[in-house]
Amino acid sequence: MTSIQKLLDNATNSLIKNFDSPRLDAEVLLAFVLEKNRSYLRAWNDKNLDVQTISKFESLILQRLNGVPIAYLTGIREFWSRDFHVSPDVLIPRPDTEILIEQCLAQIPTNVPFTILDLGTGSGAISITLAAERPKAKVFAVDASFAALEIAKKNGQQHHCQNIEFILSDWFSNVPKIEFDLIVSNPPYIPFDDEHLTQGDVRFEPKSALISAENGLSDIQKIAAETKNYLKENGQLWFEHGYNQAESVQTILKNLAYFDIQTFTDLSGQTRVTTGKL
Numbered sequence: 001m002t003s004i005q006k007l008l009d010n011a012t013n014s015l016i017k018n019f020d021s022p023r024l025d026a027e028v029l030l031a032f033v034l035e036k037n038r039s040y041l042r043a044w045n046d047k048n049l050d051v052q053t054i055s056k057f058e059s060l061i062l063q064r065l066n067g068v069p070i071a072y073l074t075g076i077r078e079f080w081s082r083d084f085h086v087s088p089d090v091l092i093p094r095p096d097t098e099i100l101i102e103q104c105l106a107q108i109p110t111n112v113p114f115t116i117l118d119l120g121t122g123s124g125a126i127s128i129t130l131a132a133e134r135p136k137a138k139v140f141a142v143d144a145s146f147a148a149l150e151i152a153k154k155n156g157q158q159h160h161c162q163n164i165e166f167i168l169s170d171w172f173s174n175v176p177k178i179e180f181d182l183i184v185s186n187p188p189y190i191p192f193d194d195e196h197l198t199q200g201d202v203r204f205e206p207k208s209a210l211i212s213a214e215n216g217l218s219d220i221q222k223i224a225a226e227t228k229n230y231l232k233e234n235g236q237l238w239f240e241h242g243y244n245q246a247e248s249v250q251t252i253l254k255n256l257a258y259f260d261i262q263t264f265t266d267l268s269g270q271t272r273v274t275t276g277k278l
Helices: 004-015 022-034 038-043 051-065 070-074 095-105 125-133 146-158 200-204 218-227 246-255
Strands: 076-079 082-085 114-119 137-143 164-168 180-185 231-240 259-265 271-277
Touching (some): 004 051, 070 076, 125 137, 125 164, 180 218
Parallel strands (some): 114 137, 137 164
């Protein structure tokens, strides 16, 4: 028999050389196995665990040692204070994307109808958060991946969003011919030869949701061009993009006659979100 404390100490020592938060990783995984919160681990640190529980936990630790993201091991990632189901079919929601949510919410009225299109919704983190925070809005969530869209639908049901419609579509191919007040996208924007693709969690995420041609700008260019057929007058287009792509994205928008172009920084001070109006 092994106690919670001993099990966590052993796992932390195994993870410490390769990960920034080994203790946290170990606690999250053990809490997941036990179906308890992390405070339980501290309150009952001398509790002995059975062989089956230990085996399941050690299997997860081994996968973590091989680099598998915590979110894929638990199937859950928190975003904007809500839990979202995730799998290797979708990108893992990240705190940096919350600046996109924050800026979009500032533009969306709370008490009147408003139409929103989220292109490349993945887990639905963006579309569902906007739908939940602005229940008067009508949100259309689009993804070209059937598997990703099923996860997004599951998350929409979990968060009781009645004002969102999920559409299987390669960008605008199946989007209704209506004019939107706001179009938002966190599209693929990483160049195929970017070194970050071989590092950290990104190694395990779907490449189709990460990589774009033309130095990572191909999909942004396509979306910005076609958005002109779907956006209301003075409507807004919002992109999340790479930390070093702000100037390029601004140029794309300027060349397509967008105006009031602005860029915002993420939590680490990197340029991360750019918007323009038509």
